[in-house]
Amino acid sequence: MLRGYNIRDVSRIHREYGEIVRIGPNELSFAKTEAWNDVFSHRPGHQEFYRNPIWWSRPPGQPSSFITANPEDHARMRRVLGDAFSEKALKEQEPIFQRYVQLMIQRLREKAQIRDEGVIVNIVDWYRYCTFDIIGDLNFDESFDCLSNGRYHWWIEGIFNVFKISAFLACIRFFPWLEAIFLRCIPKKMQDLQQHYQAVVDKTQRRMNKGLGRPDIMSYIMRNNGEKGMTAPEIQSSMNVLSVGGSHNTSSTMSGITNYLVKNPACLQRLAMEVRSAYQSSHDITLASLLKLLYLNGVIEEGLRIAPPFPAGPPRCVPPGGDTVCGEWLPGGTEVQVNSWSLQRSPAAFVLPEEFHPERWLLHTDPSSIFINDDKNASQQFSVGPRRCLAQSLTYAELRLMLASMVYSFDIRPVDNPAGKLVWSDQKTYIVVDERPFEVCLVSVVN
Numbered sequence: 001m002l003r004g005y006n007i008r009d010v011s012r013i014h015r016e017y018g019e020i021v022r023i024g025p026n027e028l029s030f031a032k033t034e035a036w037n038d039v040f041s042h043r044p045g046h047q048e049f050y051r052n053p054i055w056w057s058r059p060p061g062q063p064s065s066f067i068t069a070n071p072e073d074h075a076r077m078r079r080v081l082g083d084a085f086s087e088k089a090l091k092e093q094e095p096i097f098q099r100y101v102q103l104m105i106q107r108l109r110e111k112a113q114i115r116d117e118g119v120i121v122n123i124v125d126w127y128r129y130c131t132f133d134i135i136g137d138l139n140f141d142e143s144f145d146c147l148s149n150g151r152y153h154w155w156i157e158g159i160f161n162v163f164k165i166s167a168f169l170a171c172i173r174f175f176p177w178l179e180a181i182f183l184r185c186i187p188k189k190m191q192d193l194q195q196h197y198q199a200v201v202d203k204t205q206r207r208m209n210k211g212l213g214r215p216d217i218m219s220y221i222m223r224n225n226g227e228k229g230m231t232a233p234e235i236q237s238s239m240n241v242l243s244v245g246g247s248h249n250t251s252s253t254m255s256g257i258t259n260y261l262v263k264n265p266a267c268l269q270r271l272a273m274e275v276r277s278a279y280q281s282s283h284d285i286t287l288a289s290l291l292k293l294l295y296l297n298g299v300i301e302e303g304l305r306i307a308p309p310f311p312a313g314p315p316r317c318v319p320p321g322g323d324t325v326c327g328e329w330l331p332g333g334t335e336v337q338v339n340s341w342s343l344q345r346s347p348a349a350f351v352l353p354e355e356f357h358p359e360r361w362l363l364h365t366d367p368s369s370i371f372i373n374d375d376k377n378a379s380q381q382f383s384v385g386p387r388r389c390l391a392q393s394l395t396y397a398e399l400r401l402m403l404a405s406m407v408y409s410f411d412i413r414p415v416d417n418p419a420g421k422l423v424w425s426d427q428k429t430y431i432v433v434d435e436r437p438f439e440v441c442l443v444s445v446v447n
């Protein structure tokens, strides 16, 4: 786990020993579609499988958020948060998404126009600039200004350390007595973590002081926060989680998709043709119109399947008293995970699972497809059940807008150097994919 190869190790164990394997003294991994329902969905007569505290504990010194709350508090918080991610909210928030995606395109065009043969950029950085600027605006009415400055805000640089520290803490929690000792040994890191968190507390307070004025995430939280609402510390801590989860996962998915598109030029060409023939001008690209672009939507589904930003799936524990998963009885407290990486690349679920084929998601246009029997329900990057991602529509909208705007405005070409040849699936994972630089050449298209 500390080497960052846990996902691939578990995947290898699944290939060798089957769909249900033991990966720790008290831990099972499932690579079976049925397990999504058994572990995550609400099953009448069954208790909820609780979030595994080894992975989901409150970071030291921080209050509980919707991620770490017990079932009762979680339901209360989810009620408050829910409307912020409704279709109505998304429509109102569209100008925020448009502003930053257009700014990303404008900044990249400025760079690309300097030389006819285009410009080489580390696209991982640019997608992160865009998604973090969007979430800063959506959460706090304060962009992180990465796109305008062309570099990371200090708060974002700190996040990549937080993932590694969290993975390390999770390893240590397997030996509970070690955690307290470890935390005492890294006072500087703990101070950084606290300073990082305090910045969100301050941003949250500044945004709350502005009131309900704009239809961002905070305005919905404030509007819904009646008598049975969230406390100020719960809101601050939840905004912290949303700032990280609401940006890093999306930019990682965009980088993964771009990596596979560049290596599959026929797919990239088909996508560019679909997008460029659908619009007269980049200003016509709206969230509603993007829903109609079938190939674009297939590319995104395939990207989420083959380059998942959260490859392990959310870890859970069997409730007290025990329960069954995929027909197997497990005692209470058994740690379980549905290993999305293994399942989404399983030959039992998908034809040609290691290859990038957006067509597999277009069956309604091609009933003779070789992908007709693919088990689409195996790919569940947003999870299922009462704790599934609240922002699925928002995320798809953001991915569609970013990807369509990129291929509308640029020819994206491969770069013949180590960063250009990055193999996406070879990267390490510390809870999320530990992305390396990935370089592409962008050539401006005159539309």
Ligand code: HEM
Pocket (backbone or CB within 6 Å): 051, 066, 067, 074, 078, 081, 242, 245, 246, 247, 249, 250, 253, 309, 310, 314, 381, 382, 383, 386, 387, 388, 389, 390, 391, 392, 394, 395
């Ligand atoms: C590709 C992008 C994303 C992926 C793969 C993703 C994945 C997930 C997953 C797997 C969960 C469930 C965790 C669990 O069951 O324990 C979740 C929950 C959640 N996510 Fe996302 N997410 C993404 C983007 C976003 C964005 C952009 C936001 C907000 C701006 C967001 C907000 C949330 C919220 C509020 C929950 C609710 C969890 C709960 O009820 O406890 N996510 N996400």
